[in-house]
Amino acid sequence: MSCIFCKIVKGEIPCSKVYEDDLVLVFNDIDPQAPKHMLVIPKEHIGGAADINKGNSHVVARIFEVIADLSKSEGMLEGFRVVTNNGKDAGQSVDHLHFHLMGGRKFSWPAG
Numbered sequence: 001m002s003c004i005f006c007k008i009v010k011g012e013i014p015c016s017k018v019y020e021d022d023l024v025l026v027f028n029d030i031d032p033q034a035p036k037h038m039l040v041i042p043k044e045h046i047g048g049a050a051d052i053n054k055g056n057s058h059v060v061a062r063i064f065e066v067i068a069d070l071s072k073s074e075g076m077l078e079g080f081r082v083v084t085n086n087g088k089d090a091g092q093s094v095d096h097l098h099f100h101l102m103g104g105r106k107f108s109w110p111a112g
């Protein structure tokens, strides 16, 4: 499997790791769009948000528990944004489910 995030999970490609447990890996985005910009990913390969189902949604629940913890431990006390892009129209560029966790600045809404 040539998935770049699976390779990061396996340690075949290095990352700036922020957090890891048995289900979830968090690392800094290589092209940050905010002072804090992490990618929160399941260790198992899930293609994107459209591939979440009853068999894997427990991992997504864990991801959001981790996001809540990181928002405090990483100092995003004034607010943060969580984004997942799914498919071509949304600009998904890596086909392994990931949640962008961004903080440290103000964000406009609606997003473009």
Ligand code: 5GP
Binding pocket: 004, 013, 015, 016, 027, 028, 029, 030, 031, 032, 039, 084, 085, 091, 092, 093, 094, 095
């Ligand atoms: P997407 O465009 O799919 O929503 O987000 C993919 C994200 O992965 C982008 O923000 C991009 O900067 C990040 N990214 C792509 N390749 C790598 C990599 O090898 N290492 C890290 N840390 N981030 C990556």
Ligand code: ZN
Binding pocket: 003, 004, 005, 006, 007, 044, 045, 046, 095, 096
């Ligand atoms: Zn993958």
